[in-house]
Amino acid sequence: MSAAFVFATARYQSGDWDSAPLVPANLVHSLAQYTDIEVAPEGVVVDLGSPQLFRHPFVFLTGHLPVRFDAAESRNVRAFVERGGLLFIDDHNHDIDGAFHRSATLELHRLFGAAALQPLPKEHELYRSFFVFEDGPPTTSHELNGWGDGLVHRELYAVSFGGRIGVLYSNKDYASEWNYHAVNKRFLGTDNTRFGVNVLVYALTR
């Protein structure tokens, strides 16, 4: 057994759960680079409908295709959040009229109620948990390039439980933003995974 943080990616029955396979390595690298948090070098993939999900209080979920949780996945997602886990869902389409966004938000409404998913104000502590993002969530290059719906999304959304984020939902396509080969990180003027560090530090400390 080890207390090291393990980055977990959710595998779900519908859609394309593995559309951003390089995200875990980049975020794990950044977490180790910027903090003293003990990190497992390899991430894991956990089935959303299996008991393995509960061994990892932080789970990342992304995809392009429509999402429909089956009964076991629905039950687990609800229990995961109620027990204190943090599920980070990112729309890999970056499209508010896209299949992923429409289906994923519908699933969240179904599981937690229509009013549960609320915008996060830019003053939220998520934006100060390690690096400071005065303007809220950092913009992605895919937004600036006009991909997807061509919009720059100003805020993230969350389902909160007990005053803390249980589900963090993003339309900003961080999956694309962080899904580069690790060696290319050196070409970035500003490390774009810094907000990922914030998400992970928030999950580990709040």
Place this chain on the structure above:
Amino acid sequence: MSVPAALRAAVLALLIALPFFAQRPSRPAEVARLGGGDLRALLSAALDTPPGAVVRTETSPPAPVELALLEAVSARAPLGVALPEAPPAVRVIAAPDRARVGRWGAIAFVVRGEPGESLSVTLSAGESVVDSLGVAIGPAGETAAAFRVRPARAGWHEWSVGARGASASAGAWVAAARPPRVLLATGAPEWESRFAARALEEAGVTVVTSQLLGRGLEIGEPFPQTREALRSYDVVVLAAGAPLPPARLALLERYAGEDGGGILVAGASAALPALGIAERSRSARALRGDALQWMLPAEMVALPTAAILSDGQVLEGLRPGAIAGAATADGAPLVALRAHGRGRVAAVGVLESWRWRMEEGRLGQHRDYWSGLVDWLSSGLRDPVIARLPAPEGAVGIPIELTVHAGGATAPSLRLARPGRAAEPLALVGDRSEPGAFRAAFLPVDTGVHLLSSGDSLLAAYRATGSLAPAPEAAANLSLLASRSGGAALPRDSLAAWLAAWRPAEGGGAGDERRLLALVALAALLAAAEWAVRRSRGLR
């Protein structure tokens, strides 16, 4: 003296003595039947004209004062007493100690029954049943267990433990208290301290974190640098990996030892030997959640049995005074608890309790496990002046001696507020055998709660009741008295038969009448002799 004069004197003496013989009862005039608490009747039997016999029909053991009166009565009349019935089905052995609002306490009890029998035991507050549990009676015919209570308001609390139609009461004064304030000091973030903070906050505990992120960054408050700053916390939790430089360790030792603070040490730490808990710890193989043995104090909650694998540290070389609160299947300590000066310290080697919450969904038990730890740790002697009573309640008329601990050689100002009366000063005498300790005493004369305070601080409370506690060895001494008095100790339903048999056999009235008649005849005979002597001598 002449013979006539001597005879006259003898007659005169007999006439004077006759009334005294006449006062002895010619028959057993009455039989006093006494209840256990009927002290007025007992006093009357002891002081007034004694009855022919005294019967005590109560089966409860007598109090010391009743036993003393029965002893006086037994010198004057035969005593028939009912044998005590079987011990009560349930008795309370400990009420919550130093109970405070919102903190866990325990009511320990013993319940009797047939070996192997399963019983339901209830806990009531007022008319309501507030908790219940099932117990299995052990081979000795009794089992000890405890209820956990968490009083919601200050003041005197009364509970009743019931089993098999019997009940026993427990009372305790609950002091007002704010929620515990915990400083959670960690190294780099990890899941255990994150979920511990959540559990404690859910339990109403105020949690302040002091957490290192690396690169000189810190979350929450910096770790306090002075005792005064540290004293604002009830408990300090040193999570696994929390930095502990020598100066901080020295500060923590004084915080627990002298200021009564509580410290929880998770995992390997230099604090283990410094706080007198254990020599060291070593990494355990993955702990199986269904193989842990828990031996925590009753007011604490164990993690439930679950098929979980957790990271852990086994404690080695437990120091004297430290008790194991949990162990691996082969007996290696995982949790240890002990007093440290005025405070309390604990070491925990179960380093991933969060798995009980996430993997098994045991949110309530995980929360109670952490809040139980914090409540126990925060029950050190934090006030500068501490008063200790022998018991939280007892009967009026019994002197109460208490011990007061203060920081120095000067006796603190102590006041006693009797029920419905203004506070009065209470004299303290230094205890030569223990520096800083003082003795005091008071006599409760009214039923109700007696409050002891020093300055604005309420130190302790004592509730005086109308009922008296049994005398030591009461049943045995009662049987002895009955035997010595010529009476008997019998089952309650046999006392009537004993009385019926005793009256004709022991009735001394006829003998007394005969003695009285003989005395009168002797006096007449002596008077006749005196008259005859005088006539024979020609005297008038």
